[in-house]
Amino acid sequence: MNNDHQRDAVLAQAVQLREQGRAEQARNQLIELTERYPDDAEIAYQTAWAHDVLELEAEAVPFYERALSNGGLTGEDRHGAFLGLGSTYRVLGRYEPAVQTLGRALEEFPDDPALQAFMAMALYNSGEGRQAVRLLLKALAATSSDRRVQDYRRAIEHYADDLDGVQQQDQ
Structure with missing residues (x-):
């Protein structure tokens, strides 16, 4: 052989x-x-x-890093390696490399809800709760098949970008 x-x-x-x-x-x-x-x-x-x-x-970690640095992965495996490495960094408490890795992944796979969810977790762990919620709300609006979520999709997407916005009321 x-x-x-x-x-x-x-x-x-x-x-x-x-x-x-x-x-x-x-x-x-x-x-x-x-x-x-x-x-x-x-x-x-x-x-x-x-x-x-x-x-x-x-x-x-070193195997994920080697896999991503050598090239030669299919798109699906490259996606999995990014997700695996980013998630692994996060589990190990290495939040900055987790955010960087998942950010690179989202540059290649920008609409992937799994990557967005793992990025939201890493952002949360990095003290970026507002950005994490924004990302999750946008992913929910884009991927949910729930009728009520879809009924309010535009509002969810709008408020995801302005979580702290408050309308002023006349007194």
């Missing part, structure tokens, strides 16, 4: 193990793969994901 087929087969098996709840086995296979293919973004991403599943967030 040539190297590409062997790489693909082992990677597919590791992903399947993770999906079956056998994340530790997947992690072990993926670590071996990263040693053989240190510049492979897809392997780095899958290795990071396996670490995250095992709640080994600090160990996941």
Whole structure:
């Protein structure tokens, strides 16, 4: 079996193990793969994901960073790597890198509600509660299928940009 087929087969098996709840086995296979293919973004991403599943967030970070810096990820995997890294930074209390990472992600995927939700959490943790609420309200208005939310969509979007606005009343 040539190297590409062997790489693909082992990677597919590791992903399947993770999906079956056998994340530790997947992690072990993926670590071996990263040693053989240190510049492979897809392997780095899958290795990071396996670490995250095992709640080994600090160990996941360098793999996410490697995956995003090497190029070669599909759009879907790049999205997942950004979300995973941003979320992992936030869980580790590294709020500034979380906001920066999720900000980069939103530059590439500006209308993604999952990224917006994770960005809102990171903004909240960074003391930017107003910006977090604004982002969540806009995401809610844009993505909700609830009839009442849609009935008030324009108002929700308007007030999201002016949370502190108060009309003056005549006395």
